[in-house]
Amino acid sequence: MPRWDEGPLVGRADELARLMAHVDRAVEGRPSAVLVAGDAGVGKTRLLDELSRRAAERGLRVLTGHCVDLGDVGLPYLPFVDLLRPVVADPELAPGLADHPVLAGLLTGRPGAAAVPTDEVDGGSPLARGAFRPPADDGRLQLFEAVASLLSDLAEDRPLLVVLEDVHWADRSSRDLLRYLLARLAEDPAVVVVVSYRADDLHRRHPLRPLLAELVRLPGVDRLALEPLPASDVEALVRGLASASGGVPAATVEDVVARAEGNAFYAEELLAAGLAGEALPMGLTDVLLARVEQLTPAAQQVLRVAAVAGRQVRHELVSAVSSQSPQETEQALAEAVHHHLLVVSEDGRYRFRHALLREAVLADLLPGERVRLHAEVAAHLAAHPGAGTAAERAHHARESNDLPGAFSASLEAADAARRVGAPAEQLQHLETALALWSAVPDAAERAGxxxxxxxxxxxxxxxxxxxxxxxxxxxxxxxxxxxxxxxxxxxxxxxxxxxxxxxxxxxxxxxxxxxxxxxxxxxxxxxxxxxxxxxxxxxxxxxxxxxxxxxxxxxxxxxxxxx
Ligand SMILES: Nc1ncnc2c1ncn2[C@@H]1O[C@H](COP(=O)(O)OP(=O)(O)O)[C@@H](O)[C@H]1O
Ligand SMILES: [Mg+2]
Incomplete structure (x- = not known):
């Protein structure tokens, strides 16, 4: 099967033109930002990938950071760590990091760089609600400023496109940093920031809502709503995929177009389900589960493990948790990749091709099965300290009802958050530990x-x-x-x-x-x-x-x- 995301982009000419106008502005030394909203699967990532490609052709440096659905894991600054990974990896750029030592803790995992003071007195004043600045007294200002000036330095060298994907999943510390960066955008002439989020996921009390309301009031910040694709574009998309796979009857194409309602992801999944000879099922979740059920039991098990494990999984974890031999795991993973359910990242880890797939697999788990998988993931992480963070260990321990394990890992996670300058996540983990205190017999001893x-x-x-x-x-x-x-x-x-x-x-x-x-x-x-x-x-x-x-x-x- 060809890779679906390598087919040609259909439609979206107006949206691309609008985004490219922002790129041109950056080239001319006028900074701006765009908030791109759209439903899951409508084509945000695809559009921003195309934008990145074209911006790179125009000579811009492109940095992309992804937010992922971590639930209540509480891992701070993940999208920014992701965003700056190429800088850390680039032998020409990495030395520049030495000018920003406060960033080292965050980017290289070296502790202590941006620690927030916990028991020093600061004399700070109450922060006005919604005031447009980060609290000046919380130790983060230095970190925020370091990120901002690193981006400025990069942009001085070459115009810069910053893409932050799926910020509806951003942790609080990342939201605060984003707010900070956009508020001082005017100081960085050659930068364009593009932020995407799922419009269909923003319930009334979603924490991104107030931030979006603040951001759109800033000068230079634009909003772009990505609407469903017109039927003619969906048809072009489906025909392209179908012909690459040996063609499908016209009636199937028609059916897929009619049902997909302009959602590119839905169209692709409907087609894949139909291609395998299934009568097309009804809702999206049913379509996705039908796709999963077309796999062998071993591959289905691998998907369940991957769904529970979280953002990305390593081969070893899947093998350990699914109780399969490394060869069986290898085969099962290859099958899931072949069927476009998982994709392999550059660093060899596996993730779902689209978050909607993971959500469907997760929702289909039986409660007992879910708890058991969380317990096994937690055990694997505990036995392999490098395989995950304390925050992830705490999450899996909590989800598998291992309260003492969750308690200890939460305290470790709090400390890790403090060290990178993320008091919001530090607070979250400390509050979790407090809530567990009475359920843990040796709490004082564990907490020290x-x-x-x-x-x-x-x-x-x-x-x-x-x-x-x-x-x-x-x-x-x-x-x-x-x-x-x-x-x-x-x-x-x-x-x-x-x-x-x-x-x-x-x-x-x-x-x-x-x-x-x-x-x-x-x-x-x-x-x-x-x-x-x-x-x-x-x-x-x-x-x-x-x-x-x-x-x-x-x-x-x-x-x-x-x-
Ligand atoms: N305009 C398009 N042309 C071709 N394929 C598209 C288009 N928009 C989306 N797709 C495909 O649809 C799927 C879902 O799109 P994606 O960009 O991941 O959605 P989102 O990021 O909005 O959730 C991907 O496989 C993507 O390649
Ligand atoms: Mg996306």
Missing amino acids: REQWVLLLDTAAAARAIGELHRGVGLLRSAQQLLGPDGDPEARARVHYTLAQALTRIEEAGEALRESTAAMALVPADPPSYRTRRAAPRDGVTGAAARWRRSSRRRPAPPPRERK
Whole structure:
């Protein structure tokens, strides 16, 4: 079978012309951006691939980043890591990264580069809702600025087309970075940014909605709605594919065109189902499942494993989880690729040809089967640390009801998110860990800290992304947990942190009460603290400042050598 996505592009002349006009603008030194909306399967990727090809012919450098459906996995900045992968891999460009050390942690996995401070006091003010800037105090600004200036540097050398695909799946940190990049677009003369998203997936409370509303108000940002293809174009598409496969009866072509309703993906899948001699089924999901059922049981099993495993799968994982020999797996994968259900990435990993296919396979799994597959994927990832991230391990552990495993992996994932400067995902993982705490018998031991300390850490992450009320709520929980008879030092620390948090949400009276309570708990011995200078910035007392100092982590002193 020929590769479907290598056939000629049908129609879309107007849309391409509009997009190419933006490319021309970039060449002339006038930056712009386009938000491309369209239903799943309508042809966004195909159109943007064509645009990329033509832009490259015009001399532009093209960088593409894909967002993938990770559900609640919470892996930050994935599309930008994807986008910048060619820069890291290019021996000419990679040295330029040295100018942006804060990026190294993100792009090379080297930790520590963009860590968000967790227990330092910042004195930040509440962020106005929807304010058009990233919170300046959360440690991300440096990272955002590094990405922006890296793109500027690249564009100075050659005009740049940045394509970000499927941003309806973008994580929160990536959405914030996208907002930042588009807001400062005017500073990068030779850049055009094209963003695609699924219009049919944006339910009313989808987090992309408010961002889109903000972005379209920016100067230079345009919107392009990709409508279904006209019937004549679908017919051209179907005839082209059919003739490449030896031709099909005219009635089949007609039937496919009538049913596809302008959706290119649907047309292709209908045709493939029809080609295999099936009576054409009704809805898209049925069509896709009919296609899957045409495969051997081994290949179907491989698809189920791939669907559960997530974004991309390696041969080894499929082999381990599907309990097939490497040769059987090889054959099954080859079959799925041959039938245009999976595609092989450049790095040899497998993914579904289209997200709609994965969704159909996933939805068709029986609950017990799904849990079992998640458990096996989790076990494989635990045994092969390089095979996945902590966030993915946490996800599979959670989905297979391994709560202690999910707890530990979530804490690891939180730490990983903190290290790359992604407080939103850090918060998400910490909150997951908190929710699991009572279900994990040795939680404190696994976490290496008491529950109230974890609450404090979570509150710090909430503050870092401007969720100040959430932070106060978490601190109140810590307070409740310690109760009136808890360790005075711990209680004083919570009172003090609360005083700070309340100051930020302008609850001065409450803040004063908390700082007074903190002070009352400070032991009288040693007495010197009461005479120390107060910390006027937050209106918090000297006693509280002492707690602040003691709460900072200091490196442990070196062990004394025995004589
Ligand atoms: N204009 C077109 N001409 C030819 N094939 C197309 C066209 N639009 C989409 N396709 C094909 O339809 C399938 C789905 O398109 P895709 O671009 O992946 O959709 P989307 O990204 O909107 O979900 C792909 O196999 C693609 O090659
Ligand atoms: Mg697509």
